[in-house]
Amino acid sequence: MKLDSDFLPEKQCIVIDIGTKYTKFGFATEHSPRCIIRTCCEIDGIPIPDIYKCKDAQNLTLALTNFIHILFYKHALIAPKDKKVIIVESLLSPTKFKEILAKVLFITYEVASLCFVPSHCASLFTLGISTALVFDVGYKEAILIPVCEGVPVLRLWQTMPLAGEAVENIIKTRINIGQLSPDESIDSIAEDIKSRTCFVTTLKRSKILESGNTVEPKTTSVEYHINGERSIQIPGDIRETAYDVLFEENIDNMSITTMILEAIVNSNVDTRLKLAENIVLMGGTVMAKGFMARLKEELLEKLKSPNYKNLKIKNFKFHIPPASENYIAWLGGSIFGCTNNLNILSQTRENYINESYVPDWPTTLTRQMIE
Amino acid sequence: MASYMLQKTVTSICTCGLQKLLPDLFFCRHCLTLRCDFCVSHEIDTTYCPHCFENLSSTEAKHKKNRCASCLECPRCFNTLSIRSYSRTSDSKKTPQKMYYLLCLFCNWRSHEPNVPDQPTSSGNWPVYKNPNEARIVDLINYYKSISLKEVFDKQKRSTKNYGRNYMHFLEKFGLNAMMARKRAGLPNFPMDGTGYCTPQISSSEAVENVLELPEDIFEKVVDIKQISTLEQRFATPELQSENVDDLFPIRKHLRVKHSLRCRVCEHNVVKPEYNAVKFKIKHLAYYHVPEIKIIKCEPLLAGKSSSLVLKLCNPAQTPTAVRFEKLNLKAINIVREPRQLEGEDLIAIPKQLPEPIPIVLKLQGDIVVPEGEIKIAARDDTAEYDDTNEVNTDYDDPKYVYWRKGNKVALKFEVKPYENIAKNENVQVGFIMNFMYLDTMSHVMNQKQPQSVLVPIKIVLNLPNS
Ligand SMILES: [Zn+2]
Ligand SMILES: [Zn+2]
Ligand SMILES: [Zn+2]
Ligand SMILES: [Zn+2]
Ligand SMILES: [Zn+2]
Numbered sequence: 039m040k041l042d043s044d045f046l047p048e049k050q051c052i053v054i055d056i057g058t059k060y061t062k063f064g065f066a067t068e069h070s071p072r073c074i075i076r077t078c079c080e081i082d083g084i085p086i087p088d089i090y091k092c093k094d095a096q097n098l099t100l101a102l103t104n105f106i107h108i109l110f111y112k113h114a115l116i117a118p119k120d121k122k123v124i125i126v127e128s129l130l131s132p133t134k135f136k137e138i139l140a141k142v143l144f145i146t147y148e149v150a151s152l153c154f155v156p157s158h159c160a161s162l163f164t165l166g167i168s169t170a171l172v173f174d175v176g177y178k179e180a181i182l183i184p185v186c187e188g189v190p191v192l193r194l195w196q197t198m199p200l201a202g203e204a205v206e207n208i209i210k211t212r213i214n215i216g217q218l219s220p221d222e223s224i225d226s227i228a229e230d231i232k233s234r235t236c237f238v239t240t241l242k243r244s245k246i247l248e249s250g251n252t253v254e255p256k257t258t259s260v261e262y263h264i265n266g267e268r269s270i271q272i273p274g275d276i277r278e279t280a281y282d283v284l285f286e287e288n289i290d291n292m293s294i295t296t297m298i299l300e301a302i303v304n305s306n307v308d309t310r311l312k313l314a315e316n317i318v319l320m321g322g323t324v325m326a327k328g329f330m331a332r333l334k335e336e337l338l339e340k341l342k343s344p345n346y347k348n349l350k351i352k353n354f355k356f357h358i359p360p361a362s363e364n365y366i367a368w369l370g371g372s373i374f375g376c377t378n379n380l381n382i383l384s385q386t387r388e389n390y391i392n393e394s395y396v397p398d399w400p401t402t403l404t405r406q407m408i409e
Numbered sequence: 410m411a412s413y414m415l416q417k418t419v420t421s422i423c424t425c426g427l428q429k430l431l432p433d434l435f436f437c438r439h440c441l442t443l444r445c446d447f448c449v450s451h452e453i454d455t456t457y458c459p460h461c462f463e464n465l466s467s468t469e470a471k472h473k474k475n476r477c478a479s480c481l482e483c484p485r486c487f488n489t490l491s492i493r494s495y496s497r498t499s500d501s502k503k504t505p506q507k508m509y510y511l512l513c514l515f516c517n518w519r520s521h522e523p524n525v526p527d528q529p530t531s532s533g534n535w536p537v538y539k540n541p542n543e544a545r546i547v548d549l550i551n552y553y554k555s556i557s558l559k560e561v562f563d564k565q566k567r568s569t570k571n572y573g574r575n576y577m578h579f580l581e582k583f584g585l586n587a588m589m590a591r592k593r594a595g596l597p598n599f600p601m602d603g604t605g606y607c608t609p610q611i612s613s614s615e616a617v618e619n620v621l622e623l624p625e626d627i628f629e630k631v632v633d634i635k636q637i638s639t640l641e642q643r644f645a646t647p648e649l650q651s652e653n654v655d656d657l658f659p660i661r662k663h664l665r666v667k668h669s670l671r672c673r674v675c676e677h678n679v680v681k682p683e684y685n686a687v688k689f690k691i692k693h694l695a696y697y698h699v700p701e702i703k704i705i706k707c708e709p710l711l712a713g714k715s716s717s718l719v720l721k722l723c724n725p726a727q728t729p730t731a732v733r734f735e736k737l738n739l740k741a742i743n744i745v746r747e748p749r750q751l752e753g754e755d756l757i758a759i760p761k762q763l764p765e766p767i768p769i770v771l772k773l774q775g776d777i778v779v780p781e782g783e784i785k786i787a788a789r790d791d792t793a794e795y796d797d798t799n800e801v802n803t804d805y806d807d808p809k810y811v812y813w814r815k816g817n818k819v820a821l822k823f824e825v826k827p828y829e830n831i832a833k834n835e836n837v838q839v840g841f842i843m844n845f846m847y848l849d850t851m852s853h854v855m856n857q858k859q860p861q862s863v864l865v866p867i868k869i870v871l872n873l874p875n876s
C-alpha cells in the first residue's frame with residue numbers, strides 16, 4: 039500500500055497575502071500574521087516600489103524572486119523547499135502575476151504545493167458565514183465582490199481607485215509639506231500624516247465644511263514634525279475631511295457608497311436584503327476611525343435618492359471581525375490552511391511541472407469573466 | 410552614495426544571464442562556471458539572535474516563533490531595551506521588594522502598566538499581547554476543520570454506495586485517512602462508517618447595525634503626535650496595532666539565519682558557513698578565482714573614432730593563469746548556457762527543472778579591439794609583494810598589447826571605437842569575452858587524475874563614461 043501524505047509528518051504551510059502596499063505573511067493555523075511588511079523588493083539594488091506595476095515578465099520574475107527570498111529567509115527563517123504555500127489574492131489580480139508567482143515558487147523555490155485563495159472568500163472564514171457583501175478597501179483600489187454560499191458572484195464585481203492612495207493624494211495637495219531632503223519621501227510622509235492624524239468625520243460635519251462654513255466644535259490642528267526638525271501644521275479641517283474623497287461622487291455618480299448600492303440593486307431580488315445586512319469590510323483603509331459609521335450614514339442617505347428608492351431596504355448591517363481588518367483575509371487563509379480542503383484544492387509541484395498551468399480557485403471557474 | 414553604488418563600470422554576465430559585479434558572483438568549481446544569488450539555492454544553516462548571538466536549532470527557532478527568548482526590542486525605536494530596577498515598599502513592615510521594568514536608552518520608552526506590569530525578576534516573564542478573540546478563532550478553526558472532514562466523509566459514503574466498493578478497500582483508501590486526520594485535528598475518534606459523526610456548531614458572526622461611532626472628544630482633543638504610533642510600530646505587533654505608543658508591548662528580537670548556498674545544477678555547495686563561528690567552511694567566490702578587471706586609463710571617447718583603453722587584470726589565484734580574449738558575438742550570446750562538465754564529473758541522477766535562464770539583452774554602443782594571443786598572468790604571492798621579478802615568461806609579450814606587468818597584475822591595451830550614432834553624455838557599452846585558464850585541483854569522484862586546466866569563458870561588459 040502506498041503511503042499517503044497524511045501519514046507523513048505535517049509539512050509546514052505558509053500563508054502570504056501580497057497587497058499593493060503591505061504584505062501579510064505567516065504560518066497557517068496561527069492566529070495572526072508573523073509580520074506585516076511593505077511590499078517592496080529590489081532588482082540588482084534598484085528598488086521596485088510597486089510589484090503589481092511590473093509589466094515586463096522578466097522584471098516581475100526577478101522582483102518576485104527577490105521578494106519571496108526576503109519573506110522566507112528574513113521572516114519565516116525556513117527554506118521554501120517542500121513547504122506548502124497559500125497565496126491569498128484578489129480575484130482581480132492579473133493572471134500573468136499569478137502565473138509568474140507560481141513559476142517562481144514551484145521552480146525557483148521548489149515548494150511542495152500551492153493554493154490560491156480569493157481574499158473575498160477567505161475573509162468570510164473569520165466570521166463563520168458564507169454569504170456577504172465583501173468590500174475590500176486597501177491602498178490602490180476599493181474592490182467589491184459579493185459572496186453567496188461561499189461562491190464569489192463575479193457578475194457583480196466592482197472596483198474603483200478609491201482607497202488609501204486617493205486619501206494620501208488629497209493630503210499631498212492640501213498640505214504644504216515644503217522642501218524635502220533627498221532621504222525623505224513625500225509618499226511616506228503623506229501616509230504617516232494619514233494614519234496618525236486623520237479620521238473620517240461625520241456626514242453632517244462634512245457637509246457643513248464642504249459648503250465653506252465653520253463647524254462647532256472645531257477640530258484641533260496637529261503639530262507634525264518632519265524628520266524631527268521641521269514642524270508643520272496639519273489643519274483640523276484637513277484631518278477630518280481627507281477621507282471624504284472616498285465618498286465623493288465622480289462624474290458617473292460613483293463613490294464607494296454607490297458601489298455597494300449598485301451591487302445590491304443588481305443582485306437577485308431575494309439576496310438583496312441578505313447582502314445589505316451582511317456587509318464585511320476589510321483592508322487597511324477601513325480601519326480609519328469613523329469609517330464604518332460614516333459609510334453607514336452615507337448609505338442611508340443615498341438610499342433616499344430616486345435610484346435606490348425601490349430597494350426595500352431600511353438598514354445596513356456590518357460584521358465585526360475577530361481581528362484587525364487589514365489582516366482578516368490573511369487570517370481566513372490561515373484558517374483555510376487548517377482544513378482538509380487545502381490538500382484537495384492545492385496544486386502540487388509534480389502536477390505543475392507536468393501541466394505547466396495554474397488552475398483557478400474551483401468555485402470561480404473562469405477568471406476570463408473579469409478580464 | 411546610492412548612485413555610486415549602482416554605477417557598474419565593469420560587469421560580468423553570470424551563467425543565468427544576469428549582469429553582476431565580480432564580488433557578487435560565485436564560481437562553482439564543479440560546473441566550472443559563474444553563479445550568482447539568483448542561480449544558487451539558499452539553505453538555512455543556523456539560526457541566531459543578532460543581539461546576543463545565541464545559536465538556535467531550527468526546531469527551537471520554530472518553537473519560539475523565530476524570536477529570541479532573552480532579547481527585547483523597544484516598540485517605539487526598535488533598539489534593544491534595557492532592564493532597570495527600583496525598590497518598592499508596599500508594606501512598611503516588609504523588606505522593600507526589588508522590581509524590574511524595561512527602559513529604552515535611546516528614546517526613553519518604558520514598559521507601562523497595566524499592559525506590561527513591572528516584574529519581580531530581571532529575567533521576568535514579560536507578557537506577550539494576546540488577541541482577546543483568540544478563543545473565537547480557535548472555534549472557527551475547529552469548525553472549518555470538521556466541516557472539511559465531514560465532506561471527505563460524505564464523499565466516502567457516496568463512493569462506497571455508488572461503486573459498491575468493498576469495506577477493506579474503503580478502509581484502506583479513505584477510512585484510515587479520515588481517522589488520521591481526526592487524530593491530527595485533536596478530535597475524538599468516531600466509528601469507521603461515520604455514524605454518529607457530527608460537526609461542532611459555531612455561532613456565525615452577527616452583523617450589527619450600531620457600528621462604532623467616532624469618539625465624542627475626537628474633534629477637540631489636543632493631539633500629541635509623539636504619543637501616536639506609526640504604522641511600522643503598529644505592524645510590529647499585528648494582533649495589537651495599538652495607536653497609543655504607551656500601549657505597545659516590547660518586541661522579542663527577531664532571529665536571523667546563516668545561509669549556505671548550493672549550485673542548482675550540480676547541487677554542490679558554493680558557500681557554507683562554519684557552525685558557531687563567523688568563518689566559512691566553503692567559500693567559492695568568483696573573486697578568488699577569476700581575474701579581476703579594472704579600468705586604469707581611458708582616452709576621451711569620440712563617436713566613430715578609436716580611443717585607447719588600458720585595463721588592469723589581477724589574478725587572485727595562487728596558480729598562474731592565462732587569458733585569451735574574444736569578440737562578443739551578440740547573435741550567439743544566448744546560446745551556450747550551461748558549460749560543459751568536466752570529464753568524469755559525477756552527474757546528478759535526475760536532472761530537475763531549473764529556473765529558465767534570463768535572456769541577455771545587450772545593446773552595444775561601440776566596437777572593441779581586444780589583445781590577440783594568450784597572455785599569461787603570474788600567481789598571487791602574498792610574500793613577494795616587494796619582489797619585482799616576474800615568474801612568468803614575458804618573452805612572448807607583445808608590447809602592442811602589454812602595457813606593463815607587476816607580480817600578478819598585468820595592464821593590457823585595448824581600443825574602443827564608439828559607433829557614429831552614439832548620443833552625447835550617454836555611457837558607451839562595449840563587450841568582450843575573457844577566457845581564463847582555471848586549474849582544476851578538485852579531486853573528482855570518478856577520475857583521480859592530474860589536475861587539468863580548463864579555459865573558462867566569461868562575458869565582460871564595460872560601461873565607459875562618455876562626456
Ligand atoms: Zn518577520
Ligand atoms: Zn546567475
Ligand atoms: Zn538574543
Ligand atoms: Zn526606544
Ligand atoms: Zn555547480
